[in-house]
Amino acid sequence: MITEIPKQCTVLIIGGGPAGSSAGTHLVKNGVDVVLLEKEVFPRNQVGESLIPHIWKYTDQLGVSEKIEQQNFIKKSGGITVWNNKIHQILFAKYGYTRPGLHVERDVFDQILLTHAQEQNALVFHKVVVKKVDFSKDNPVITYIDKRDTINYEGKINCRYVIDASGHSSLLAHQFDVRETVVSELKFLSLWGYFNNSRYVGVDRQSHAISELSNVPPVTFVMSYEDGWLWHIVLREKTSVGLVIHTDKLKGLDKVQREAFFKQSCLKLPYLKELLRDAQFIENSLQFRPDYSYYSRKTCDKKYYCIGDAAGFVDPIFSHGVQNAFYNAAIASLAVMQALKTPEKSARIASLCENRMQQFYSFSRSLSLGDYGINGVSPELVKSLIKSMPLLELELILVASEMTNRSENFKKIAHQAGVWERLSEQHYDNNNGCISELHL
Ligand SMILES: Cc1cc2nc3c(=O)[nH]c(=O)nc-3n(C[C@H](O)[C@H](O)[C@H](O)COP(=O)(O)OP(=O)(O)OC[C@H]3O[C@@H](n4cnc5c(N)ncnc54)[C@H](O)[C@@H]3O)c2cc1C
DSSP states (O other): OOOSOOSEEEEEEEOOSHHHHHHHHHHHHTTOOEEEEESSOSSOOOOOOEEOTTHHHHHHHHTOHHHHHHTTOEEEOEEEEEETTEEEEEEGGGGTOOSOEEEOOHHHHHHHHHHHHHHTTOEEEESEEEEEEEOSSSSOEEEEEEOSSSSOEEEEEEEEEEEEOOGGGOHHHHHTTOEEEOOOSOOEEEEEEEEESOOEEBTTSBEEOGGGTTTSOBOEEEEEETTEEEEEEEOSSSEEEEEEEEGGGGTTOOHHHHHHHHHHHHHHSTTHHHHTTTOEEOTTOOEEEOOOSEEESOOEETTEEEOGGGTEEOOGGGOOHHHHHHHHHHHHHHHHHHHHHOGGGHHHHHHHHHHHHHHHHHHHHHHHOTTOOSSSOOHHHHHHHHHTSOHHHHHHHHHHHTTSSSOHHHHHHHHHHTHHHHHHHHHHHTGGGEESOOBO
16 A cells, blocks of 8 residues: 655545545546545545435446445435425436435445545545645646644645545635635525434335334435424434524524524424434534535636535535536546646636536526525526436426425526426426325
8 A cells, every 4th residue: 555645646636525536536447647635534524415316327437336335325215395384205216217315324425435436546645634736837736734644744746637626625716715605695504413213204204213214215304494494314323404594593602502402493393303202312413514505716727627515515405415526526537538638728628617517506506596696607507407408307307496495596597498398297297296295
């Protein structure tokens, strides 16, 4: 095993989450040498446990699907939302998906992906923190702090391309000062924690004890309420519960008060309180993320690509985060490989990649944030994306856009693009996924 960080490489990746590890795998599989620096020791804690079936096409490309299947993560057949008291159920199988969504412990899931990248020959170094990247010379020079020893050692590495997959710390977007918080009336933060012995919502719309998981598949449960919305995601040994609420709700509260607020909210909310009636909160499991829905004005340039949460983050109501990390990684890797073959076209390649990435973020923001539209979203890009979607996938998105009151802008764009009308008959025949009863 190589322990010394090389002085140069072709592609340097910052961060080993799903975006960084999958970019690493794509590149090394295509013969590009990669060094990946990750500041934590894996497995590391991460939120974002509900995965939609779209991820499988990427894990297949990476050659890691079998390793994921072997983990026996919880398989989910869809989702149930209670939004403004209207109940919707989505079943992926109705939209042609033959593989399930998953509820994953992200520390385990992310480690599988990173170990896989290592096994394909990406050089991965943990406990190494990238500080900055100097783009003033022909090739980028990365400064890092190596924390593997008791003495923190500062080092430098030269590369031809940098991929910034540093997650919400968005290293390069901060360095270039291009990171914007989405201007929105919905100023949200998230507060989440874990419970033992929670009941869960089954595909049969009933509540079940966790011991029934092998008999009745679960769904992800999402509900709006006066402060915002919540998720309930059953995992193998515990359950993740999160509140996505207006920033004002936690103003001035310290850690202890935040925990009290969280527990009280969980115990009083309809449906959720039923699911948690026999559950125990896992002490010290409460976490908090204040910086919500942001994007970067520039994600790609001749010498760098920012991918995954390093490029943007959208309220996770439709669980697009990991899918987007995979997507960004796939197209950025293609772009880097093309640029390595034709360096004189690097700027053009980066600009095409930027366009694709902004397209998905625009789509995701228009679907997930009610009053987006103010900054950073291009309706034209969203239109061209949804026009190119396979029919069933588009129908799933249109049905999803009916589940909350967040997608008005998306619906407008879908009408303008002419896709809504094309699908509405079939769509309404399905009754929009609207159901009348939920017995928890
Ligand atoms: C509250 C909440 C709920 C969510 N729910 C969902 C969900 O249900 N489904 C879903 O798909 N997505 C969800 N997401 C989004 C999802 O978690 C992210 O989109 C996803 O983790 C992005 O992957 P990534 O690889 O870009 O970043 P990350 O997973 O954050 O990985 C970035 C890595 O970079 C490392 N790093 C950071 N800075 C440096 C540095 N300077 N040097 C070296 N390494 C560095 C970090 O240690 C980290 O390991 C949620 C997000 C939040 C905040």
